[in-house]
Amino acid sequence: MESERAKVAELEANHRALSMELANAKSQELNKRRELVNASDEIDKLKMKHSREMMDLEMDLKQRSREIRELNEELRLARGDLERERDTVSSLKANVSQQSTAHISLTAQISALQAERSALQAQLDAGTSTISQRNLDLESALRQINELEEEVREGESIRRKLHNLVQELKGNIRVFCRVRPILPSDASPPTPDEPADAGADIAFPDKRDRKEIVMSSASSNAMGQERKEVYNFGFDRVFEPHSSQSDVFEEISHLAQSCIDGYNVCIFAYGQTGSGKSFTMEGGSTEATCGMIPRAVNQVFKVAQDLRSKGWEYKMEGQFLEIYNETINDLLGKGEFDKKKHEIKHDKSGTRVTDVNVVSLQSPSEVRSILKVANSRRTVAATLMNERSSRSHSVFTLRISGLNMHTGEQCEGSLNLVDLAGSERLNSSGAASDKERLKETQNINRSLSALGDVIAALGEKSEKNEKHIPYRNSKLTYLLQNSLSGNSKTLMILNLSPLAAHLNESLTSLRFATKVNNTTIGTAKKQLRSSN
Numbered sequence: 001m002e003s004e005r006a007k008v009a010e011l012e013a014n015h016r017a018l019s020m021e022l023a024n025a026k027s028q029e030l031n032k033r034r035e036l037v038n039a040s041d042e043i044d045k046l047k048m049k050h051s052r053e054m055m056d057l058e059m060d061l062k063q064r065s066r067e068i069r070e071l072n073e074e075l076r077l078a079r080g081d082l083e084r085e086r087d088t089v090s091s092l093k094a095n096v097s098q099q100s101t102a103h104i105s106l107t108a109q110i111s112a113l114q115a116e117r118s119a120l121q122a123q124l125d126a127g128t129s130t131i132s133q134r135n136l137d138l139e140s141a142l143r144q145i146n147e148l149e150e151e152v153r154e155g156e157s158i159r160r161k162l163h164n165l166v167q168e169l170k171g172n173i174r175v176f177c178r179v180r181p182i183l184p185s186d187a188s189p190p191t192p193d194e195p196a197d198a199g200a201d202i203a204f205p206d207k208r209d210r211k212e213i214v215m216s217s218a219s220s221n222a223m224g225q226e227r228k229e230v231y232n233f234g235f236d237r238v239f240e241p242h243s244s245q246s247d248v249f250e251e252i253s254h255l256a257q258s259c260i261d262g263y264n265v266c267i268f269a270y271g272q273t274g275s276g277k278s279f280t281m282e283g284g285s286t287e288a289t290c291g292m293i294p295r296a297v298n299q300v301f302k303v304a305q306d307l308r309s310k311g312w313e314y315k316m317e318g319q320f321l322e323i324y325n326e327t328i329n330d331l332l333g334k335g336e337f338d339k340k341k342h343e344i345k346h347d348k349s350g351t352r353v354t355d356v357n358v359v360s361l362q363s364p365s366e367v368r369s370i371l372k373v374a375n376s377r378r379t380v381a382a383t384l385m386n387e388r389s390s391r392s393h394s395v396f397t398l399r400i401s402g403l404n405m406h407t408g409e410q411c412e413g414s415l416n417l418v419d420l421a422g423s424e425r426l427n428s429s430g431a432a433s434d435k436e437r438l439k440e441t442q443n444i445n446r447s448l449s450a451l452g453d454v455i456a457a458l459g460e461k462s463e464k465n466e467k468h469i470p471y472r473n474s475k476l477t478y479l480l481q482n483s484l485s486g487n488s489k490t491l492m493i494l495n496l497s498p499l500a501a502h503l504n505e506s507l508t509s510l511r512f513a514t515k516v517n518n519t520t521i522g523t524a525k526k527q528l529r530s531s532n
């Protein structure tokens with residue numbers, strides 16, 4: 001038993017030791033469990049930390065890969081830029097090499113130019129010295145020119161005197177005769193009683209001086225015998241039908257010179273209606289057919305222009321009048337014809353007509369346009385019954401005043417170009433039955449015979465030296481008083497029809513013109529005024 005007891009006591013002691021060991025083991029296990037819980041908390045924490053860090057790393061990775069892509073893109077662009085820059089650089093290099101070639105050639109040019117400049121400078125220096133020499137020469141040449149100009153002025157005044165002397169020797173009244181050609185419009189259809197007019201028998205025997213005209217007419221007497229009458233006339237110049245306007249003007253152009261020199265010049269066209277007066281004075285519109293008025297005016301302007309170099313300055317004024325039934329009308333005016341009263345006044349400064357337009361003229365074209373105005377006024381005023389331009393006198397007056405800037409000499413001249421009314425006698429104008437026409441014809445005849453009387457009286461005056469001149473017998477002669485006196489130059493152009501039907505009229509005209517031609521008017525005087 002005791003052994004049993006001892007064994008139980010031993011077992012109990014073992015039991016207690018084992019319980020103690022168990023308690024220890026349990027407390028150790030608790031500790032271990034606690035440690036395990038702590039460790040798994042720690043592990044959880046670490047896991048979370050790890051997953052956060054993983055997320056951060058992933059984001060970081062994404063960011064980095066985005067940055068890498070961007071950088072790659074930038075790199076690609078930069079490469080493109082670099083490529084272009086390389087191209088630019090290579091083209092710039094090519095440019096630079098070109099520029100440097102150009103530079104080299106420019107440098108070569110500059111040196112050539114510099115060499116040239118030095119050569120030119122040398123020439124310039126030489127030229128400058130030549131110029132100073134030339135200036136000296138010029139001064140002496142200018143002195144010579146002044147002396148020569150003075151001589152030319154003296155020569156000009158001698159020329160004027162000689163020109164006038166030649167005119168005096170020729171006579172201050174001159175008469176030209178012009179026969180117009182037969183026109184297609186002259187040929188009226190022949191009838192059994194009246195054969196076609198083949199033209200009058202007119203001859204021009206003086207082929208050298210062209211001063212003669214011979215008209216012949218054949219008639220049969222009561223016995224049936226043929227009688228031929230021959231009429232000889234001599235004038236200063238006779239123009240045959242084929243003569244041109246310039247042939248006629250050549251003979252009268254010196255008169256334009258005279259009026260510039262300070263003389264009063266009067267040119268009349270005389271003749272029956274249709275004989276060519278207007279054609280001679282005004283003419284056609286072409287250069288070849290234009291008449292004496294435009295030609296004389298052109299000449300006056302030309303001479304005035306030429307004389308500018310000799311110190312002369314000229315002023316020109318024009319007026320254009322019509323005398324119809326002894327009434328003056330202003331062809332450059334605006335009023336109705338035959339209404340306004342115009343008076344003729346003579347004083348020291350010359351002849352003026354009251355209330356008429358006097359136009360200052362700067363050029364020949366202005367004269368042409370005033371001629372047009374005048375013609376259209378006359379055309380408007382004409383009626384069917386009354387061809388006004390044939391039944392009235394027209395007087396174009398160009399007044400010229402000149403001043404010589406060097407010598408102070410002044411002169412005043414005038415050029416009167418007169419287209420007279422038709423000179424036909426009463427019976428041939430068919431006027432006897434028409435009162436108005438009769439009055440017209442009587443007025444025309446009166447004024448034309450007054451013109452003849454004035455010219456005749458001037459001729460007698462120069463023979464006897466004292467004689468009354470009947471200027472006042474007609475408006476025409478009174479208007480032209482200052483241009484129809486001893487100290488003026490007068491030209492009458494007798495216009496003749498070539499037709500046989502007009503033979504008697506032509507003979508009457510030829511006799512009138514012969515009377516005028518046999519008159520010598522005294523010496524023309526130029527109208528000079530001293531400078532003060």
Ligand SMILES: Nc1ncnc2c1ncn2[C@@H]1O[C@H](COP(=O)(O)OP(=O)(O)OP(=O)(O)O)[C@@H](O)[C@H]1O
Pocket residue numbers: 179180181183241271272273274275276277278279280387389390391421422495
């Ligand atoms: N030398 C000429 N050459 C060519 N045609 C001319 C010539 N002379 C005159 N004529 C013509 O003759 C016609 C009559 O001439 P113009 O009208 O000049 O005569 P007129 O004497 O002035 O007549 P009116 O008294 O009616 O004015 C016109 O047709 C004109 O063109």
